[in-house]
Amino acid sequence: MSAQSILSVRGVSRSFRGLKAVNEVSFEVPRGSICSLIGPNGAGKSTFFNLVTGYFAPDSGTITFEGRDITGFSPVQVAHLGVARAFQIAKPFPGMSVTENVRIGALFGRAGPRDVDAVTTQALELAGLAALHDREARELTVGQLRRLEVARALAARPSLLLADEPCAGLNPTETAEMVTILRRIRDAGATIVLVEHDMPAVMQISDTVLVLEAGSLIAQGKPEEIARDPRVIAAYLGTDE
Ligand code: ADP
Numbered sequence: 001m002s003a004q005s006i007l008s009v010r011g012v013s014r015s016f017r018g019l020k021a022v023n024e025v026s027f028e029v030p031r032g033s034i035c036s037l038i039g040p041n042g043a044g045k046s047t048f049f050n051l052v053t054g055y056f057a058p059d060s061g062t063i064t065f066e067g068r069d070i071t072g073f074s075p076v077q078v079a080h081l082g083v084a085r086a087f088q089i090a091k092p093f094p095g096m097s098v099t100e101n102v103r104i105g106a107l108f109g110r111a112g113p114r115d116v117d118a119v120t121t122q123a124l125e126l127a128g129l130a131a132l133h134d135r136e137a138r139e140l141t142v143g144q145l146r147r148l149e150v151a152r153a154l155a156a157r158p159s160l161l162l163a164d165e166p167c168a169g170l171n172p173t174e175t176a177e178m179v180t181i182l183r184r185i186r187d188a189g190a191t192i193v194l195v196e197h198d199m200p201a202v203m204q205i206s207d208t209v210l211v212l213e214a215g216s217l218i219a220q221g222k223p224e225e226i227a228r229d230p231r232v233i234a235a236y237l238g239t240d241e
């Protein structure tokens with residue numbers, strides 16, 4: 001693993017009842033980058049996130065985070081090391097305020113000393129929610145809920161943020177806001193792996209794009225290289241998905 005990589009995946013496979021959901025996947029995520037994982041439904045993107053965060057163990061291969069072999073670690077162990085995930089379907093506590101929901105992220109997440117109030121305030125600001133801090137979560141719009149989910153993950157003080165379709169269902173204005181927020185998070189020092197279907201957003205924001213098809217990594221490169229890769233066009237960009 002190179003010194004610049006925060007995450008290194010080597011020959012990782014995981015099957016479900018004989019179906020290879022992730023098949024011999026290897027790649028490196030450079031520290032401080034935004035790396036997008038794209039591919040059709042069923043390509044293995046969520047399974048990959050589940051493998052990195054310890055929800056599933058790979059059948060074979062190794063996952064190295066910050067130079068440490070984390071293969072087979074539990075979700076709590078992985079979270080304590082500084083990996084956080086923003087889920088596509090946010091499930092905040094509806095009767096709790098925005099601040100209280102984000103505080104929960106600050107109380108769990110990465111191990112070590114922290115000032116919970118300061119971490120919470122910073123996460124709210126990064127996610128553009130400072131003005132909504134005392135709203136109840138149930139009052140938020142879809143776009144604001146997505147930002148709450150990102151803020152909750154950020155409050156865990158991750159060095160690696162895995163974001164699962166943060167732009168899904170957002171209108172163009174909200175998508176542009178989310179792109180700005182993700183850039184701000186990266187500029188504040190985190191590395192981001194993004195699963196996203198919104199191609200303009202992916203092309204705009206990514207340093208590297210990885211393309212999964214039926215569990216296999218079929219291409220990786222800069223956005224402009226990926227956009228003209230014939231296999232990618234055939235597998236993904238050319239479809240109506
Ligand atoms: P994506 O997120 O790219 O749409 P997934 O990782 O969710 O793809 O799924 C990849 C394949 O693995 C699919 O065929 C899916 O049905 C299967 N799969 C994912 N998780 C499980 C599971 N827990 N049990 C059985 N099959 C699963």
Ligand code: MG
Nearest residue numbers: 042045046047
């Ligand atoms: Mg998925």
